Amino acid sequence: MSPRAHKNDSSSERSVSEQANSTASHVEPVATPSAEMPVSTPAARPDGRPPASVKQLEDKLLVQRARAGDQLAYNDLVKRHKHGVERLIRPMVRSASSDEVEDLVQEALTKAMLHLNSYSEEYAFSTWLYRIATNHAIDYLRRRKLNAFSISAPPSSNMGRHDEEGKEYEISDMSWVPDDVLLAGERTNLIEQAIDQLPENYRKIIRLRHNDDMEYEEIARVLQLPMGTVKVHLHRARAALARMLEGKI
Amino acid sequence: MNCTEVQELAVALIDHESIGPKELAQVEAHLSACSKCQYEYEMDRMTSHILRARVPIVETPSETYQSILSAIEED
Numbered sequence: 001m002s003p004r005a006h007k008n009d010s011s012s013e014r015s016v017s018e019q020a021n022s023t024a025s026h027v028e029p030v031a032t033p034s035a036e037m038p039v040s041t042p043a044a045r046p047d048g049r050p051p052a053s054v055k056q057l058e059d060k061l062l063v064q065r066a067r068a069g070d071q072l073a074y075n076d077l078v079k080r081h082k083h084g085v086e087r088l089i090r091p092m093v094r095s096a097s098s099d100e101v102e103d104l105v106q107e108a109l110t111k112a113m114l115h116l117n118s119y120s121e122e123y124a125f126s127t128w129l130y131r132i133a134t135n136h137a138i139d140y141l142r143r144r145k146l147n148a149f150s151i152s153a154p155p156s157s158n159m160g161r162h163d164e165e166g167k168e169y170e171i172s173d174m175s176w177v178p179d180d181v182l183l184a185g186e187r188t189n190l191i192e193q194a195i196d197q198l199p200e201n202y203r204k205i206i207r208l209r210h211n212d213d214m215e216y217e218e219i220a221r222v223l224q225l226p227m228g229t230v231k232v233h234l235h236r237a238r239a240a241l242a243r244m245l246e247g248k249i
Numbered sequence: 250m251n252c253t254e255v256q257e258l259a260v261a262l263i264d265h266e267s268i269g270p271k272e273l274a275q276v277e278a279h280l281s282a283c284s285k286c287q288y289e290y291e292m293d294r295m296t297s298h299i300l301r302a303r304v305p306i307v308e309t310p311s312e313t314y315q316s317i318l319s320a321i322e323e324d
Contacts, residue, residue: 191299210300216266231260234252235293238263238300242292245299 055080059125067116078109081126085109085133092137096145104140108133194244202237209234255286263266263294 059080086105093101108234112119112132119128195206208214208222216234220227258276261268268276280287 121320187299206300231257235256235260235263235289238296239289239292242296242299245296 056126058123060121063116063119063125065119066113077080077125078113081129082109084126085129088130088133089137092134093140104137105133105189108136108211111136132196190245190248194241194248197244198240199235201233202240205230205233206237206241250275250279252279252283252286255283256289259290259293263290263297270313 057107061074062077062080066077082105084107086101089104089108093104096104106128112129115132119125142143195203198206204223205219208219209216214222216227216230219225219234220230223230225233253257253275258268258272259267262273264275280290
């Protein structure tokens with residue numbers, strides 16, 4: 001579990017509301033809407049919009065109390081909307097783990113509670129809150145995309161084909177063009193598997209030459225073989241590898 | 250020039266090592282006449298291209314990260 005995640009609902013709700021409350025100026029608490037401030041029947045609004053639901057009116061009263069510094073009102077707002085925010089965020093971040101979703105919900109609620117003063121009662125509280133939650137999930141997806149980018153960045157299309165002055169130095173039939181990154185990764189896996197299947201003396205020589213970029217002389221020294229043998233073995237090893245890879249890549 | 254001698258020089262040729270014009274002419278003559286060596290040469294050449302073209306893992310410079318972050322913020 002990530003260090004930011006809170007498994008216990010009551011502690012997480014306290015955490016959100018306590019953080020938010022620390023920024024609000026303190027005034028005397030007011031009563032909860034259900035107990036001491038009964039909500040009247042919703043009426044049609046002058047601008048023709050549908051009447052606000054009881055829940056929306058309760059939300060607005062809770063917001064007023066929370067803005068006035070009532071800790072319980074913060075708790076109630078979080079309790080009432082935690083599952084709704086989670087239902088909104090979870091399908092947006094399908095690849096995220098449960099802990100990450102929980103973190104995102106917690107962070108979105110905290111952000112909303114900290115900025116409660118910017119909420120306009122002209123709109124439903126849930127509309128304002130879900131907008132914040134949606135933006136938070138989008139920010140998360142952007143961060144994820146950024147992380148993925150570093151890992152999957154394609155090599156330069158000119159890699160290994162030109163010297164510092166831009167002059168071509170590879171042989172003229174060098175026509176390989178980088179594939180899609182995923183296909184290139186798959187190709188690399190197939191090559192590695194084929195190398196592993198080579199006889200040991202061939203495998204060693206391929207690794208030293210193509211993984212460690214050793215010159216023939218160094219390979220000859222490491223393997224204690226005559227240089228001519230190194231070259232012939234390398235030639236045969238690469239030809240064997242080609243036969244193993246034929247039709248696969 | 251026998252097959253083993255040609256194979257030794259073929260590697261150098263494929264790996265862009267320098268070989269003398271006389272040796273080059275001898276290799277070409279042998280490859281034209283020996284289908285087995287010609288086949289091995291083609292196989293080796295293909296594999297060396299593939300091995301060189303393997304996707305390297307390149308560390309992205311920090312400036313690249315910064316420019317991406319800036320682009321996202323401007324979005």
